[in-house]
Amino acid sequence: MSTGVRRRMGVEERRQQLIGVALDLFSRRSPDEVSIDEIASAAGISRPLVYHYFPGKLSLYEAALKRASEDLAARFAEPHEGPLGTRLLRVMRRYFDFVDDHGPGFSALMRGGPAVGSSTTNALIDSVRQAAYEQILTHLGVTDAPARLELVIRSWISLAESTALLWLDGRRIPRAELELQLVHDFAALAAVSAAYDEDMALLLRTMVKDEPADGPFAELVGRLMSLAS
Secondary structure, eight states: OOOOOOOOOOHHHHHHHHHHHHHHHHHHSOGGGOOHHHHHHHHTSOHHHHHHHOSSHHHHHHHHHHHHHHHHHHTTOOOSOSOHHHHHHHHHHHHHHHHHHTHHHHHHHHHOOTTTTSHHHHHHHHHHHHHHHHHHHHHHTOSSOOHHHHHHHHHHHHHHHHHHHHHHTTOOSOHHHHHHHHHHHHHHHHHHHHTTOHHHHHHHHHHHHTOOTTSHHHHHHHHHHHHHO
8 A cells, every 4th residue: 555655766776767768758848948847746746846966958868969969879789790781770670769859859950059158068968979880890890990991981971961851851751661761772772882982892892791682782773774774
């Protein structure tokens, strides 16, 4: 039988609760539209108590952003098993899961929000991009990327970001199509670079060597060949 006595949270537990509440609200609406009063109400505490743990909404937003950035970076982690095209497709599905679940917050982060432009925010965004870059390198079996490969990977990461932002504006293209298209985009960027560089050409041959006939990379080849017929 409940006594009605509420358990008092420790400092770190309360901080984590507030971060979770804020992240949930920021996921559904732009951070600019969420007030400290709403966060306090959703957490079941008073407004002054929120300020006891965070000096202002900006610091709470940055803490929520840190948790979200760690989550997003983890979406690029993928077992090194199976064809590369299939692995990248699984990564893109998890990436768009995040975008789908945190639409307004993701958009505010990339386009403008209460902490955009701060050194903390920029560092968090860069950490996600770097984590994605390093993960792709491991899938390619490369430790020290030459200039053209780095250009391909970082351009592709930027393309994934911009594609996700455009998709959030009305979701006019089916999400599954964009996930597959981004995998095709990676192969296409690598192929164009391979036309200018023998090392990239060798890497491209390695990429597609074990791709199955029904895999994403093979599908791209089939689509391109159909255009030429």
